[in-house]
Amino acid sequence: MRRNLYDQTHDDFRGSFRTFVETEIVPHHDRWEQAGRIDREMFLKAGEQGFLAMAVPEEYGGLGESDFRYNAIIGEELQRAGVIGSGMCITLHNDVFLPYLLDSATEEQKKRWLPGMVTGEIMGAISMTEPGAGSDLAAIRTTARREDDHYVLNGAKTFVTNGLNADLYIVAVKTDPAAKHKGMSLIAVEDPTAGFSRGRHLDKIGLRSQDTAELFFDDARVPVDNLIGSEGAGFAILMDNLAQERLGLTVSAISASRTALGWTVDYCADREAFGTRVLDLQNTRFKLAELAARIDGTQVFVDHLITLHNRGALRRRRGQGQAAHHGAAAGRRSAVFAAARRLRLHAGVPDRPCLHGCSDPDHLRWHQRDHARDHWAHPRVRARPQPARGRTMTVRIDRAAGVTTITIDRPEKRNAMTDEMWAQMEGHLTSLDPGGEDRVLVLTGTGGAFCGGSDVAGLLDDLPSLPGRIDVSNRCVLAVHELPIPTIAKIDGIAAGSGLNLALACDLVHVSERARFAQLFIHIGLSLDSGASWLLPRLVGSDGPASCP
Numbered sequence: 001m002r003r004n005l006y007d008q009t010h011d012d013f014r015g016s017f018r019t020f021v022e023t024e025i026v027p028h029h030d031r032w033e034q035a036g037r038i039d040r041e042m043f044l045k046a047g048e049q050g051f052l053a054m055a056v057p058e059e060y061g062g063l064g065e066s067d068f069r070y071n072a073i074i075g076e077e078l079q080r081a082g083v084i085g086s087g088m089c090i091t092l093h094n095d096v097f098l099p100y101l102l103d104s105a106t107e108e109q110k111k112r113w114l115p116g117m118v119t120g121e122i123m124g125a126i127s128m129t130e131p132g133a134g135s136d137l138a139a140i141r142t143t144a145r146r147e148d149d150h151y152v153l154n155g156a157k158t159f160v161t162n163g164l165n166a167d168l169y170i171v172a173v174k175t176d177p178a179a180k181h182k183g184m185s186l187i188a189v190e191d192p193t194a195g196f197s198r199g200r201h202l203d204k205i206g207l208r209s210q211d212t213a214e215l216f217f218d219d220a221r222v223p224v225d226n227l228i229g230s231e232g233a234g235f236a237i238l239m240d241n242l243a244q245e246r247l248g249l250t251v252s253a254i255s256a257s258r259t260a261l262g263w264t265v266d267y268c269a270d271r272e273a274f275g276t277r278v279l280d281l282q283n284t285r286f287k288l289a290e291l292a293a294r295i296d297g298t299q300v301f302v303d304h305l306i307t308l309h310n311r312g313a314l315r316r317r318r319g320q321g322q323a324a325h326h327g328a329a330a331g332r333r334s335a336v337f338a339a340a341r342r343l344r345l346h347a348g349v350p351d352r353p354c355l356h357g358c359s360d361p362d363h364l365r366w367h368q369r370d371h372a373r374d375h376w377a378h379p380r381v382r383a384r385p386q387p388a389r390g391r392t393m394t395v396r397i398d399r400a401a402g403v404t405t406i407t408i409d410r411p412e413k414r415n416a417m418t419d420e421m422w423a424q425m426e427g428h429l430t431s432l433d434p435g436g437e438d439r440v441l442v443l444t445g446t447g448g449a450f451c452g453g454s455d456v457a458g459l460l461d462d463l464p465s466l467p468g469r470i471d472v473s474n475r476c477v478l479a480v481h482e483l484p485i486p487t488i489a490k491i492d493g494i495a496a497g498s499g500l501n502l503a504l505a506c507d508l509v510h511v512s513e514r515a516r517f518a519q520l521f522i523h524i525g526l527s528l529d530s531g532a533s534w535l536l537p538r539l540v541g542s543d544g545p546a547s548c549p
Contacts, residue, residue: 047120097124125166163213195220411447453497
């Protein structure tokens with residue numbers, strides 16, 4: 001699709017940044033993925049070549065270029081090269097961190113920090129999420145107590161991007177804990193600061209070269225002059241800046257989809273089946289055309305949002321901030337759809353460029369077997385497996401002597417959960433009488449499997465229903481976790497996707513020698529499970545559930 005968003009100046013910038021990526025990032029990406037962080041030298045070179053903080057005014061050493069199209073080009077090129085993990089330090093620095101200083105910092109703060117932001121001597125990070133507060137920012141517990149000309153910070157943060165390499169952190173704190181979101185403020189913490197320390201490096205499934213860390217504040221004394229904006233204005237400032245953050249993520253998502261589509265076309269052109277190239281099979285072309293159309297449609301919307309953003313029309317206070325959130329949702333939906341299509345056309349083999357890892361070889365064999373039987377190659381060779389005749393897919397509940405057992409019974413599909421089965425599970429969980437006739441809950445499955453996750457059959461043909469399907473499985477995971485009675489997951493065989501989430505929400509995981517645990521992960525950062533994985537750190541804590549043979 002021909003895009004009208006960029007002019008020749010942007011194309012020249014793209015060429016320069018593409019050269020930078022090819023020379024300074026690509027040769028080192030695999031090593032950085034292993035190390036879990038980039039070399040700081042690359043970030044400094046990005047500053048030398050003018051790729052950092054382009055929007056900083058000239059009086060502070062910047063280019064004074066606020067055109068977000070340049071930011072978009074950086075995100076697109078990082079995804080094109082498949083090195084977004086190593087380059088995310090740049091996009092977060094430019095797209096997410098910088099606006100807080102440009103819009104809300106004092107003149108003294110700008111003079112102190114902006115020049116280093118341009119050269120790369122200062123790398124920024126935003127610190128909002130806490131072990132017990134993610135999307136609900138009003139629930140954060142990190143506090144800042146005023147003492148003379150300092151704030152004294154106490155608390156902990158987690159999932160901090162650039163957490164290890166950053167020099168300057170904007171930290172969301174409560175200056176008035178009783179006022180909920182109206183008591184939230186933003187304070188810039190410089191490294192080093194007495195009482196401030198970095199915790200462990202978080203080992204993620206994907207984007208491994210993008211350093212993510214925990215932060216701790218133990219009576220950390222920060223000058224009052226480091227307050228960003230005014231006391232109590234933190235929540236409003238965060239909301240104002242979310243539009244650009246969402247827009248940057250949307251650009252990244254749709255660019256990842258387009259890049260992986262190219263990889264998949266190349267793969268289908270090289271692979272042969274039924275005596276011809278897979279790319280020449282009619283149904284393969286149908287699926288690739290459908291995918292390309294979805295990507296192009298989303299791209300048009302994203303380009304429109306970039307144009308609006310350059311006009312200042314996506315700010316929350318302008319009343320159109322919701323458009324950026326719609327764009328992010330559209331980008332994610334396209335990326336999910338693209339990931340599923342690519343997974344089929346790559347036959348589920350994880351060493352393809354657009355796929356990353358499978359945590360369990362048994363799960364990989366299961367996945368390959370299903371796709372060999374239900375491949376996209378040609379409509380006449382599709383043979384979607386059907387439940388055994390005379391059987392009803394069910395989640396049943398049994399009670400005996402205070403022990404309540406919920407059994408997932410669909411062995412021919414490794415107990416993969418349909419929408420109806422999730423509804424049954426939720427009904428059983430809400431019907432429990434904790435402390436009455438239900439004193440212990442056991443979750444288990446039949447046929448040598450615990451739960452293979454959600455059944456994705458029909459998912460691609462009914463994407464609008466996806467949020468509801470995710471919600472019900474997430475509610476089941478939370479319901480298990482919140483039960484006031486002991487909960488036990490009895491696992492014999494595979495526990496994958498949302499089935500793994502269910503197991504880890506229990507107090508005790510009892511496993512047999514045949515137990516297998518798996519999560520499938522796509523290279524661009526999308527997991528084909530129920531969506532509850534992000535809940536697990538809060539559900540099971542740092543130690544995880546107990547386990548016994």
